[in-house]
Amino acid sequence: MRDCIPSASGYGEAISDEHRAVDYFYEFIRKFASQLFDEYTDNTDLSPLQRLIRVFSGNRDVLDSLVLDIHEIAEYTPLRKVPVKSTETRGINVSATHEGGIAASIGIESNPESILPTYNGNLEVGSDACSQSGSSTEESVDYVFESARRYQPLRKKLEEMMRAVDVKHLYVLIDEWADINRLRDDKIQAFFAELLRKTFGGSSLITIKIASIKGVANFNEWRPQGGIGLELGADIFVACDLxxxxxxxxxxxxxxxxxxxxxxxxxxxxxxxxxxxxxxxxxxxxxxxxxxxxxxxxxxxxxxxxxxxxxxxxxxxxxxxxxxxxxxxxxxxxxRKGELLKLIKDHSIRTKDEVVGASAGRSSLFTKIIDVVKNTGSRVFLIRKECNEETRAALTELYNFRLVHPMDASKVPSFLRRKYNCYYADFGYFLEAYGEFELRKQEATCPIELDGSQDFTEYVVELSQKRQQSIICVHCTNRFSATERSYYKKGLCPGCFNFATVEEKVESRAG
Incomplete structure (x- = not known):
């Protein structure tokens, strides 16, 4: 994927993330249809006679028409005026006693486009004795702009095109998903995923496959009105973790x-x-x-x-x-081995050192990780699964920039897997911290395995004292983070899916 926003988008500088994603998507559709057409008409694997037959066959005319239709749909009307009826109701109530007067007025404005009404009020004190009440209702018509999108016609035209070229099933491979407008905002990725779902979801002829970097790609966005995009485990599934x-x-x-x-x-x-x-x-x-x-x-x-x-x-x-x-x-x-180890160290420092110092949280956590590496002489370090949100965010960033790597679960004892996540530090920084010449004296290039006989506490990254909310399930005694989706959405334990109770605690503990 690449930045394929047309130069004349018509939105100016105030283009929203959603509209930008729509521009991406329709450019993607245009290229998709054109490449399918070119593959049919200019296939180099065919003989000249076969290509000539395709050019003069009736399918060529059908394809020409379908490509034009798809391009026409893709040239959608970016914004259209939609009338919205607005209703405004005002209620007034004024009352007073003989000794003094109190006047109060409350105005309520409601609009079907708003989630909540707007309340206005004031209070006045006077000497006049009076009492009155009344209300008034006003209706007005305003205009809002919304995108005119056409998803179903797109899918139907693409499927017609597949039948015209005699394609039984089409696999669309999208590579470099994380590069979709990475420098601007990854929310655009969620909007783009929503367009894929609306267009290709439910199709028995087209399968979408996406290659992305775990932790960097954003497939969905949760909002009060509901989620948008593709939900992992429901709409899409992990086929292979490379x-x-x-x-x-x-x-x-x-x-x-x-x-x-x-x-x-x-x-x-x-x-x-x-x-x-x-x-x-x-x-x-x-x-x-x-x-x-x-x-x-x-x-x-x-x-x-x-x-x-x-x-x-x-x-x-x-x-x-x-x-x-x-x-x-x-x-x-x-x-030679010594020369290679030095080159590996220099390459890591040269390409990743700037990334480490770009964020205070990232730098602080990585410094603690390197301290553990120096003390143990191993790349292995442990982070407690109940770590706070700041640590989790910094750890995700380190993983995305290839500064830490997840450890193979088969090498981690079961009693550790229940409470800790196990990682390797970057090999280049490990060489910088431990010394490549000291490392060469050992038989193992990289001491990384853990066993039950070791004191595992020296591998744990110590984090600062932090107040946080822990959740314990009264049914299965499972303890988990408040950010687990089943608990966040429904208040359920992710282990047994029964309702869990909340427990507040403050403790100074290892990561």
Missing amino acids: DQVYCSEENAFAFYAEMMFKRLCKVDSRVKQYSQTNELGEFLGKPPEGFFSYIFKDEKSLIDLVHGSGRIPRDFIQLFCYCAHEKQFGISPKW
């Missing part, structure tokens, strides 16, 4: 070794001659045994790059390219 696919050391090494080899083959086709082949001699894209010993002094040093990237493929490629650039793209002499 950050958690390659958790074990064995899978990580095999995957990243193959990815690096394919990258090298793309940069230099001569590397392909070293690739494994099948019985037919076809390229498999897998490195031969011992291939990386030509690059690294110790072939296991590849796993250092995996740790340095947080097992994120894109970050791995960037880190590998940085190391190659610093080594002037040479492999003679071979890359």
